[in-house]
Amino acid sequence: MELTIEDTIKWMQLTNDKIQKNKEHLTALDQVIGDSDHGINMARGFQEVMKKLDAATYETVSDVMKDVAMTLMSKVGGAAGPLYGTAFLKLSMSLKDSQKVDESSFAKALEEAVQGIIMRGKANAGEKTMLDVWIPVQDYFSANNVKADELETIAKTAMEQTKELKATKGRASYFKDKSIGHIDPGSASSYYLFTSLAEVIE
C-alpha cells in the first residue's frame, strides 16, 4: 500500500461519512455502558475535521494528520478527543520525515499511535476500549502484506469481540459485569476508521 495526501483526506472523508451515518448507533452503544455522547461527539469532531481539511492545502501526509489531531482534541469533548487526538498526533509525528507513506512507515506509525493511546488512557489490551481494535490492526500491519479485505475483517472481528469483555477503564467500568454483552463504542468508531482505510487502500 501507499498512502498519498489525497488518500489520507479520502480516508478521513469516508470515516466521517460512516460516523455521521452511524451517529445514532454509536450513541446507542454508549448509552448502555457509558454516557451516550460518543456518537454526537465523534460526529461533531469529524465534521470539524472535514471543514478544516477542505479549507486547507497540504504538502505532506503528516501535516494532514496533525490537523486531524488538533481538531479532534479541541472539538470532540468526551474521552475520544484526547485519545483519537493523541493517536493522530503520534501518526503525524512518526510520518514527519517520510516523503512517501508506505506499508512499513505506516506500520511503524501505527505502533507509535497505539503506544500513545496506551500512555494517554492508561489502558491496555482486553479492557474493552478502542485499543482492542487498534492493537490487532497494528499487529496485522506489522506482520503482513496488508490486504484491504483482511484489514476489514480483522477490524470487524476485533470490534465484535469487545462484546464479551468487561470494562475496567473509563466510565463504562462503573457498570462492571453489566458492561458484558455490549460492543464498546470506542471500538466501533475505531472499526469505522479502519474499514475506511481498507476502502482507501483497496
Place this chain on the structure above:
Amino acid sequence: MSKVGIVLISHSSKIAEGIYELIRQVIQDVPIELAGGTEDNEIGTSIDKIMKAIQKADQGQGVLLFYDIGSAKMNAEMAIEMTESIQAKLIESPLVEGAYMAAVESGMGKKLQDIYDSVKEEFHCENS
C-alpha cells in the same frame, strides 16, 4: 502577595460554577478559574478552556487542577503538557472538598507543593 491558583474542571459548567460560588463565599483573594463543559457549554471538557484557565489562574505561584470524571483527566493532562511554562499540578481528590481545602490553604499563603501534599493526605489520594 501572589497566591497559588486553582482551576476547577468539570463536565458540567454548572458544577464548576457551583463550587466557585461555594468557595468564594469564604475565600475571595485566591485566583480560581473555571473550565466547565465544552466550548459550546455542553457536557464534556475542553483542552482549550483548561489551558486558558491555567494561564489566567497563575500568579507565578503555580496552579492546582481539580477535575471530576473520565475525560476531564486526560484533557487536563494534555493542557498541562501544552502550558509547560506554568507549574501546574493535577490532583486526585474529591472535586468539591479538595478544591475548597486548597483554596483555604492557598489563602494562607502556602506553596503549591505543600497544598498538594496536604490535600492528598486529607483525602488519602493516590499520586497522579
